[in-house]
Ligand SMILES: Nc1ncnc2c1ncn2[C@@H]1O[C@H](COP(=O)(O)OP(=O)(O)OP(=O)(O)O)[C@@H](O)[C@H]1O
């Protein structure tokens with residue numbers, strides 16, 4: 001696939017005008033960060049995880065984002081119910097396997113969830129994608145110890161097994177669906193010094209799949225926007241605290257020209 005900057009811009013405009021409701025079951029670390037990122041791109045976020053209400057909430061949402069960052073039994077119950085309901089109603093599911101590879105609990109729950117209800121998009125760092133594919137990959141908690149290119153075979157395998165689009169984030173972001181791949185080289189190394197930038201990428205994919213039914217394209221567009229916004233923010237002030245704030249401001253006022261002039265497609 002060739003990434004078209006005009007189509008990325010078209011998706012952003014669609015998000016800003018439709019303000020899709022994005023249902024997030026996510027971790028305590030990033031609830032605030034990813035809700036703000038979704039608002040900044042133009043979507044409408046809600047963080048809802050109680051088993052008593054997730055099914056109803058999925059029914060009124062345009063996409064479901066599931067992130068296992070601070071997993072526990074209660075969260076798992078909500079995730080299972082929400083993913084089943086999304087599947088039943090044909091709503092896109094975006095899955096973030098945070099920290100898979102670090103503990104057997106994470107490996108087991110992630111595999112159970114995606115086998116029962118294959119996500120439209122799976123986004124993780126290289127360690128997480130390799131571990132999710134069943135490889136004996138090392139991870140440093142929630143951080144990868146491999147470059148994103150190391151997980152390419154694992155991503156192809158997962159994409160075929162679950163018929164999902166798989167995104168490996170890192171210095172280069174790879175977006176894979178079956179035998180198709182596109183990669184983007186935008187972003188800034190400082191992004192890995194702010195917690196939850198990966199979770200933010202996953203949440204933004206939720207906004208893009210809500211307006212673009214081609215989930216492969218939507219995921220690639222989200223990663224391009226993530227990278228471009230990250231690099232603009234890092235150029236403004238190259239420190240982690242400022243990056244977090246400037247990233248939101250940049251997302252909010254991103255223009256078609258920012259995308260046209262900055263997009264770096266590497267394949
Ligand atoms: N060295 C780098 N150069 C450019 N961009 C980067 C670099 N490292 C990370 N990024 C960007 O930062 C974002 C987060 O990706 P990363 O792979 O660090 O996620 P993660 O490990 O899942 O993070 P977290 O678990 O903290 O949410 C992605 O959009 C990615 O492209």
Ligand SMILES: Cc1ncsc1CCO
Pocket residue numbers: 027029030069070098142195196198199
């Ligand atoms: C730091 C951290 N720990 C569990 S989830 C999370 C957010 C980044 O993945």
Ligand SMILES: [Mg+2]
Pocket residue numbers: 098099124125142198199
């Ligand atoms: Mg992560």
